[in-house]
Amino acid sequence: MRSARDSVAEVHRHPTNRRGWPATAAEASVRAARASAVLDGGDPAIPELGDVSDPVLAGALRVAEALGPLLPTWERAPLQALAKLHLLAAADLTDGDSLGRPKSDAAPRLDLLGGLVAGGTKVPGPVLAAVVHGELLTLAPFGTADGVIARAAARLTSIGTGLDPKGLSVPEVFFMRREDRYRAAAAGFATGEPEAVGAWIIFCCEAVEAGAREATSIADASLAE
16 A cells, blocks of 8 residues: 555656647547547447447546546545546446435445545545545445546545545546456455455555556657656
8 A cells, every 4th residue: 555655656756747748648538538438338449539338438438638637626525526427437337317326225335435535534645545545345335437437536545535635546447457356356346355356456556556557658748758
């Protein structure tokens, strides 16, 4: 966990990110959206001209663009933020009546999760981000775009807790490249068994470290231009 935090802190100190971090954060956001879309069955190709035709990728990109403005709502009223994420992620995937409306049987655990996000815990940022991610994957509260939403919520948590305040890390690429392990670890988390939950948290910390390396490659490329 310490190495995850240290790796992100180091990339924030990269020369490019001292002043040019908005550009590297924007690139990280797009890479995160593409990887997240692939995990939900989307097409990673972004056309140079014209609109994105794949509905999963289009939704993931809309979500990515909204994370900064949505952060205050996430910290104050997380369930409201989740509804907004679903509106953005699933706009082209389901009918309008379903948008932003979680399933009724998910409500109790969503309420508990919302309480944690809104200040009900003092656990470190990497742990909270992993729990948010795992819980939303387990609950699949909306029935559409739940993976994109879970990974976006984890990203919001990383930013809001100060783990990655500028949103530079790209753990989503690690998850995509290790999809089988990602799904197995998430399934383990869903059992609630302490050992499996711990393994999920460790896996997510590995992803943060890998995401920091991805962020470093983005910053290095910008420095070389």
